[in-house]
Amino acid sequence: MNLGVTIYSSVTESEESGVRVSRQVFGAVATLVVVVGALVMMEGATASAGLRRTSYTAGAPGAGDAYFPYAGNGGYDVQHYDLDLTYTPPAPDPAPIVGQLSGVATIDLVATQDLNSFNLDLRGMDVQAVKVDGQRVREATPPAPGELPAGPGYWQVQDDDARVWELTIQPRPKLKQGQTARVVVTYGGETVRPEDIEGALYGWVTTRDGAMVVGEPEGSMTWYPVSDHQTDKATYSFEITVPEGKVAVANGLPAGDPVTENGWTTWFWDAPDAQASYLTTASVGDYDLRFSETAGGLPIVDAVDDALTPANAATTEASLALQADMIAFIEGAFVPYPFNSYGSIVDDDTVGYALETQTRPVYSRVAREGTVVHELAHQWFGNAVSPGLWRDIWLNEGWATYVEWLWSEATGGATAQENFDAVMEIPADDEFWALTISDPGPFGLFLGGIYDRGAATLHALRGEVGDEAFYAAAREWLVRFDDSTGTTDDFQAVYEEISGQDLGAFFDVWVRTPTKPTSW
């Protein structure tokens, strides 16, 4: 993600927002305690209800990430999502900015335990039908805590205050560990402009001319049933039907030409690389689609809104023209580009930030050069290797910011050292330093320190281990955790292994202590 600000202004912004956010964090922790307490009560009540002893249990309603306890789910591993969507954007002004979405999600999964029931995350959409391996599962009344319906059934919990949005499916027959299952969920509803825990727009953000779809951290559940955590990566295919004249752009490459019939056009996309749910997009708008490729033959698909201002269009065109050079630059420093395609979606509406949606980042109103290299760098740092938990977000944003610094230096701008020095000029008593970047809390994911202290950490690490070990360890990190996730501890272990140095004190000072590093 990129907030679209320079280093200097992001530092200023974090100084202001740091105070505001630290108050919110207290409230967030209190909320999480209540929610987790309720979850434990539910599970305790279930266990004590004296149900028939069996190895078949309920899959967990979360992936075990304390920042977002109900994001993702336990008990299964999704292999593939096939999303068949039909979308009607809002009517012209002054109609409200509300769209209509209907979908059929076909989800191929493997049970990782004997499952009596399992959950998917789905927010603000009404489920109309569920099938598991062709067997219809009927809607059931949500059971009271500690009780479970005897037979098959599905039910939804939509608790906006507690931020719990769960679809529970209890199939019959039950699913045995190791068994594959095909789950088909038919659903739909009005689309609005959902907000994340901080109040920022995310998910299926309805726009006047379509939708801008950006899911970090757990907003993909606003448009399809999903195990919404990066620890369960899967491949995707899309069939998106929109009114004729609208363009729907998703991850990966077109899987055939669009088909127009009776005033509707269906767009087909296929994303065959393992992908975290928050990196999924299916944006809809008045886009001009352009196809090109890099000198190495990597396909590039750009979708640029035809309503950008002339100044923004000119900036965007100049930045997107650099994408192939930027890919070559990052490949030269690290490892080959990890996916089957690239390209950008530039929308004339705004969510106020850009997001590195896999193979196809989304930009608000304009794509600036620094932001474009930032979102591109995330394809390696964040997308191919994703954070193990949301507390590890600095590994995404620190690296993407550091690659911005490297690109700046390589193209005649400020050097990495100059950018590092600018960060280190921030006084020790500034709020900027009062952030433990390896555990910033759910309201601290996108504070300036995650970006700029994260990048400064990497620059200091480079000085600590030397250029050769710095780049060799980065390559090892990208290879070892490709298509997967890694934590801060994993990252430290790779750097210790490759450099042969004990980096415990270094990482403690830089990422685990909420004060300005002075010696390391």
Ligand SMILES: [Zn+2]
């Ligand atoms: Zn970013």
